[in-house]
Amino acid sequence: xxxxxxxxxxxxxxxxxxxxxxxxxxxxxxxxxxxxxxxxxxxxxxxxxxxxxxxxxxxxxxxxxxxxxxxxxxxxxxxxxxxxxxxxxxxxxxxxxxxxxxxxxxxxxxxxxxxxxxxxxxxxxxxxxxxxxxxxxxxxxxxxxxxxxxxxxxxxxxxxxxxxxxxxxxxxxxxxxxxxxxxxxxxxxxxxxxxxxxxxxxxxxxxxxxxxxxxxxxxxxxxxxxxxxxxxxxxxxxxxxxxxxxxxxxxxxxxxxxxxxxxxxxxxxxxxxxxxxxxxxxxxxxxxxxxxxxxxxxxxxxxxxxxxxxxxxxxxxxxxxxxxxxxxxxxxxxxxxxxxxxxxxxxxxxxxxxxxxxxxxxxxxxxxxxxxxxxxxxxxxxxxxxxxxxxxxxxxxxxxxxxxxxxxxxxxxxxxxxxxxxxxxxxxxxxxxxxxxxxxxxxxxxxxxxxxxxxxxxxxxxxxxxxxxxxxxxxxxxxxxxxxxxxxxxxxxxxxxxxxxxxxxxxxxxxxxxxxxxxxxxxxxxxxxxxxxxxxxxxxxxxxxxxxxxxxxxxxxxxxxxxxxxxxxxxxxxxxxxxxxxxxxxxxxxxxxxxxxxxxxxxxxxxxxxxxxxxxxxxxxxxxxxxxxxxxxxxxxxxxxxxxxxxxxxxxxxxxxxxxxxxxxxxxxxxxxxxxxxxxxxxxxxxxxxxxxxxxxxxxxxxx
Numbered sequence: 001x002x003x004x005x006x007x008x009x010x011x012x013x014x015x016x017x018x019x020x021x022x023x024x025x026x027x028x029x030x031x032x033x034x035x036x037x038x039x040x041x042x043x044x045x046x047x048x049x050x051x052x053x054x055x056x057x058x059x060x061x062x063x064x065x066x067x068x069x070x071x072x073x074x075x076x077x078x079x080x081x082x083x084x085x086x087x088x089x090x091x092x093x094x095x096x097x098x099x100x101x102x103x104x105x106x107x108x109x110x111x112x113x114x115x116x117x118x119x120x121x122x123x124x125x126x127x128x129x130x131x132x133x134x135x136x137x138x139x140x141x142x143x144x145x146x147x148x149x150x151x152x153x154x155x156x157x158x159x160x161x162x163x164x165x166x167x168x169x170x171x172x173x174x175x176x177x178x179x180x181x182x183x184x185x186x187x188x189x190x191x192x193x194x195x196x197x198x199x200x201x202x203x204x205x206x207x208x209x210x211x212x213x214x215x216x217x218x219x220x221x222x223x224x225x226x227x228x229x230x231x232x233x234x235x236x237x238x239x240x241x242x243x244x245x246x247x248x249x250x251x252x253x254x255x256x257x258x259x260x261x262x263x264x265x266x267x268x269x270x271x272x273x274x275x276x277x278x279x280x281x282x283x284x285x286x287x288x289x290x291x292x293x294x295x296x297x298x299x300x301x302x303x304x305x306x307x308x309x310x311x312x313x314x315x316x317x318x319x320x321x322x323x324x325x326x327x328x329x330x331x332x333x334x335x336x337x338x339x340x341x342x343x344x345x346x347x348x349x350x351x352x353x354x355x356x357x358x359x360x361x362x363x364x365x366x367x368x369x370x371x372x373x374x375x376x377x378x379x380x381x382x383x384x385x386x387x388x389x390x391x392x393x394x395x396x397x398x399x400x401x402x403x404x405x406x407x408x409x410x411x412x413x414x415x416x417x418x419x420x421x422x423x424x425x426x427x428x429x430x431x432x433x434x435x436x437x438x439x440x441x442x443x444x445x446x447x448x449x450x451x452x453x454x455x456x457x458x459x460x461x462x463x464x465x466x467x468x469x470x471x472x473x474x475x476x477x478x479x480x481x482x483x484x485x486x487x488x489x490x491x492x493x494x495x496x497x498x499x500x501x502x503x504x505x506x507x508x509x510x511x512x513x514x515x516x517x518x519x520x521x522x523x524x525x526x527x528x529x530x531x532x533x534x535x536x537x538x539x540x541x542x543x544x545x546x547x548x549x550x551x552x553x554x555x556x557x558x559x560x561x562x563x564x565x566x567x568x569x570x571x572x573x574x575x576x577x578x579x580x581x582x583x584x585x586x587x588x589x590x591x592x593x594x595x596x597x598x599x600x601x602x603x604x605x606x607x608x609x610x611x612x613x614x615x616x617x618x619x620x621x622x623x624x625x626x627x628x629x630x631x632x633x634x635x636x637x638x639x640x641x642x643x644x645x646x647x648x649x650x651x652x653x654x655x656x657x658x659x660x661x662x663x664x665x666x667x668x669x670x671x672x673x674x675x676x677x678x679x680x681x682x683x684x685x686x687x688x689x690x691x692x693x694x695x696x697x698x699x700x701x702x703x704x
Contacts, residue, residue, distance in 0.1 A: 024608070049529055056366060057358045060353070084335050084391065090250050091329075092251050096323050097322050102136055114279040121216070123519070139267060140319050145198045153178065153297045156190070175187075178204040185232040206299040216520065225276045230354065241265045262323065290308065292305045330394050335389045338384050346419055348425065351395060352395050354513075356514075374536065404491075408494060424499065424501040425503070426501065430525045434466065437481055441628070442500045463537075494644065504534060550618055573666065607704075610704075632648040634683060647662065664680045
């Protein structure tokens, strides 16, 4: 190439870099960041991701098992080898143990034991592993009952209310519910509250089975023996049942821990167990009562579903499970920052699983190990991050988000001062479709980095372009809001750390079953092992930008944008029963927030473009940025559970999984009450005004 062409190429490249100002970076540091990112994008390899996943999923590894402790050692060794400093954090957590006995059988009109373990498939060597458990639900009550059955649809609050309106009572009967619609623990909670003596939860083929497509092992969906295991824990706090608000430190440790007596904890008392649809069919097909009240109650089995079984149909449900303190261990690796070591970017995924856990969770675990190697390689080459990066592997998430919660409770004060963001990678990889959810300040960052990461199926497309195609969006694709169900909960809803969860997902019907193994993953989730490295690039770019930016790249303007929608939705919910209610005062504060955010954005971009931000000033501004999300942390907590302290977001206390935005208002609306609205509105006004004041102060700090 001629010298003149090289100069022209250099000119255009330089123009492009300067024209596309990278959020949070001065021009000089932006060039360094682009250089680092280009090197990083060349590092992720499918073979590395594959090998970590294969090793992690060789055997079943529930929390507290011997294999789980072996994985802890593997994680620590892998992090150290990658160049991170690895620490182990032990907790003694009160866990349900695998059942010593679980039996579900028809007693009349025929005697028929029902299968509650997956079939052995010749195409899947993992399915015959001797350590695979029968289907079970952690935190079930123990008991042996024989009774009539009543079908309760998904076992939601509204389903039980519908039965009550029909004059049908579950009292003294065994309820049978299908998975879906809410967290399984709430099915047990409502069944017990309405007088059922036991609960069977089954996977319906209309929701997850042959109605969706080919079943395993021919396809990715649930076959007639696939069982969803899972915890039932539904307390009004998250974490170890015996140590709410406090870390469950080891019993023999130097720091004393006050533990509740198990009798003080509101555990479920009725026996609960899961079934596959092949076994549930034997019960449902023999029911003789009235047909279900509406089409939405009809499942996918080939007969009309009925609400009651009748006296002639008797079912036995026997469960014997014990609880005890169990040692659980988190592994946290740290790559210390050069400039701001006390500002932390935290990434995490749990490592415990109900069986092999190839998709859930260990696709995320393998990704984080691969990412640690890539970041460690960068550091060796001189590209060390300015802020510290922590990669965490949590224990006992499957039992109720326990390991991460204990760590957050242990280091709450330090995290509140130092944590910039938490990025969750639970079950991160299972197919080709990108998606995610985040707190407002991180949404634009996710969108930005997907524009740079190539999508593997077509190198001419970025992840962002493929994302737009799959969602058929003319504008930017939509990111969701964080609810419950994974390890972000304590960070986000308890202490107010901006959080996100992203993934590449596909069709799956093997959730929490014995078929969530390497054979299924290699055949149906990521056969070429390209999606793991692709997501690693997205997550790695997020991490590098958060770690290296001169000023933390939060999108402050997104607060007002999202909050306006949340306030409108809350107002509409309340006006369904209180037509005079208005959120005008809140909306006025948000109009001011919008104006202040725009002023901040101008000052923020102007200061960065000028490139004259002194290190001391940058530290002060970044410290102030870390305080923004704390505006929503209310020490009294929510009425449905004081552990949930964020006025902005919480898990839905009726379903467990869904996101509740402005949960104080939504809870009052769920009660169809106006009694607490004045107090709640004042709390929200204080939070909004606090955020406005902080934004205004930040703008002043950015003035030349």
